[in-house]
Amino acid sequence: MQGSDVDFLGEKVRNFAVIMGVVIAIWSLRTTIILARRKQSSDLVFSARNDENFVAGIRALRAHRASDDVKLLAVHPGIKSEDAASLRYILNYFEALAVGARNGIYDEKILYLNYRTTLIHVFDAAIPFIREVRISQDNATLYKELNWLAMRWKRAENSVLTRLCIDFDWRLILEIASRGRIRVGA
Secondary structure: OOHHHHHHHHHHHHHHHHHHHHOOOOOOOOHHHHHHHHHHHHHHHHHHHHOOOHHHHHHHHHHHHHHOOOHHHHHHOOOOOOHHHHHHHHHHHHHHHHHHHOOOOOOOHHHHHHHHHHHHHHHHHOOOHHHHHHHOOOOOOOHHHHHHHHHHHHHHHOOHHHHHHHHHHHHHHHHHHHOOOOOOOO
């Protein structure tokens, strides 16, 4: 082998090493982002379990839905009641959750698996309240993100495509592409 051949081969090895370093750095960054999003989602789920206001809001909604007077909480004098405040608390909580899920702050799959039934039931039960508040405040976009998430999760119950969008996981693609040789997380 001549000196120029060795230099050419050394340059190829260096280029390959640089490319592999970039690929590993991108993969590492992506994994870190995914883990951070999952931790944020898990923290959110666990914090709600001990949140007295959240629990009070669910109880108030159930009580008023049973007597079919949820709508009355949105008009005077019901709007100032403790039950109305509790209902607004859980609706605002789920609105913030929906904003976070839509913008990739939270892992939607974790939220879906933990809150699917609760969120859909809360939204369905609160529709009369939401409509009345939108009218009284002249704000057609109030709880818009909550509406989006509830409809998306309802569709996911019957649509494989929507469910795949929620469940989409880059780890699966990596495992399939590597024929199972690369496993990321659990």
